[in-house]
Amino acid sequence: MSTPAHASTKPYIIGFVLSLLLTTEAYILTTSHSFATGTIIIIVLVLAIVQLLVQLFFFLHLDRMAKTPWNILMFVFMAFTVSLVIFASLWIMKNLDYGHTHPAEQTSQYLKNNEDL
Amino acid sequence: MSNDAEVLAEVQPIIDGDQFQNKTIFGFWVYLMTDLVLFASLFATFAVLHNNTAGGPGGAELFKLPYVLIETILLLTSSFSAGLGQLAARRRDKTQVLIWFGITFVLGAAFLGLELHEFSNLAAEGHSWARSGFLSAFFTLVGTHGAHIASGLIWMALLLVRVAQKGVTPRMIKRLSLLSLFWHMLDVVWIFIFTIVYLLGVL
Numbered sequence: 075m076s077t078p079a080h081a082s083t084k085p086y087i088i089g090f091v092l093s094l095l096l097t098t099e100a101y102i103l104t105t106s107h108s109f110a111t112g113t114i115i116i117i118v119l120v121l122a123i124v125q126l127l128v129q130l131f132f133f134l135h136l137d138r139m140a141k142t143p144w145n146i147l148m149f150v151f152m153a154f155t156v157s158l159v160i161f162a163s164l165w166i167m168k169n170l171d172y173g174h175t176h177p178a179e180q181t182s183q184y185l186k187n188n189e190d191l
Numbered sequence: 192m193s194n195d196a197e198v199l200a201e202v203q204p205i206i207d208g209d210q211f212q213n214k215t216i217f218g219f220w221v222y223l224m225t226d227l228v229l230f231a232s233l234f235a236t237f238a239v240l241h242n243n244t245a246g247g248p249g250g251a252e253l254f255k256l257p258y259v260l261i262e263t264i265l266l267l268t269s270s271f272s273a274g275l276g277q278l279a280a281r282r283r284d285k286t287q288v289l290i291w292f293g294i295t296f297v298l299g300a301a302f303l304g305l306e307l308h309e310f311s312n313l314a315a316e317g318h319s320w321a322r323s324g325f326l327s328a329f330f331t332l333v334g335t336h337g338a339h340i341a342s343g344l345i346w347m348a349l350l351l352v353r354v355a356q357k358g359v360t361p362r363m364i365k366r367l368s369l370l371s372l373f374w375h376m377l378d379v380v381w382i383f384i385f386t387i388v389y390l391l392g393v394l
Contacts, residue, residue, distance in 0.1 A: 130379070
């Protein structure tokens with residue numbers, strides 16, 4: 075009996091194997107310390123994003139979801155909000171942190187140099 | 192039930208693999224997206240506070256990576272088996288639904304058990320959420336994910352009892368699809384907890 079494409083276990087097996095490989099690769103990379111820390115951070119983050127895409131396509135069937143505009147709209151809005159929440163928070167807190175973790179004199183010097191105050 | 196035929200017509204897109212055509216699935220999808228925004232705010236909090244250890248230990252001293260790798264593989268495998276369970280539900284194959292979601296339940300419970308063990312060890316060593324900003328953010332982020340897993344397990348247990356009693360009815364196909372969406376989404380969130388909290392935390 076042939077299974078129709080949408081009921082096949084194949085995408086799940088591909089997604090599972092790829093996810094396992096990506097997870098162990100990130101793990102080995104982190105524990106082996108074979109690269110500079112900065113390089114490892116970038117590679118590990120890229121591996122996480124690749125795994126996100128793998129699971130979105132093979133487990134959550136984003137390709138089939140793409141046929142329904144409202145679902146895609148919600149997804150894009152979520153992605154926008156998530157990136158705003160994360161990156162804007164980090165940006166704001168980094169600036170705020172600078173003001174708190176340095177002596178007042180150094181902060182005002184920084185403001186004088188960078189903000190024209 | 193008299194409206195079984197109506198429900199069957201409604202879940203037909205799910206059976207055909209076009210689950211996003213179903214309104215209930217769409218409503219649940221909207222919930223999942225907002226849940227991800229909640230997790231994003233907890234990730235942002237963690238990212239801001241991860242160096243605020245108040246003189247206490249940081250991730251490098253506290254986290255045992257091999258332990259977390261096992262947790263990750265358990266959860267990943269449970270996401271895979273939930274996917275196969277959902278396929279079985281669409282075929283209305285009661286035995287396979289019980290087997291695959293049963294496996295998912297066991298793996299999910301094992302994951303939660305390991306996580307609670309880790310939490311209680313940390314707390315027993317004096318590294319509870321009250322210790323530092325870093326640990327508060329850690330327990331809130333990972334604990335919120337764990338609470339989702341716990342509620343997913345309760346949901347799964349209830350559905351499995353119903354399936355065992357009544358078989359895979361059209362309503363059950365819909366519920367099992369919602370559950371597997373929820374479960375896949377929790378696995379996606381865990382990828383980022385594993386990477387950002389644990390892997391980058393020990394560097």
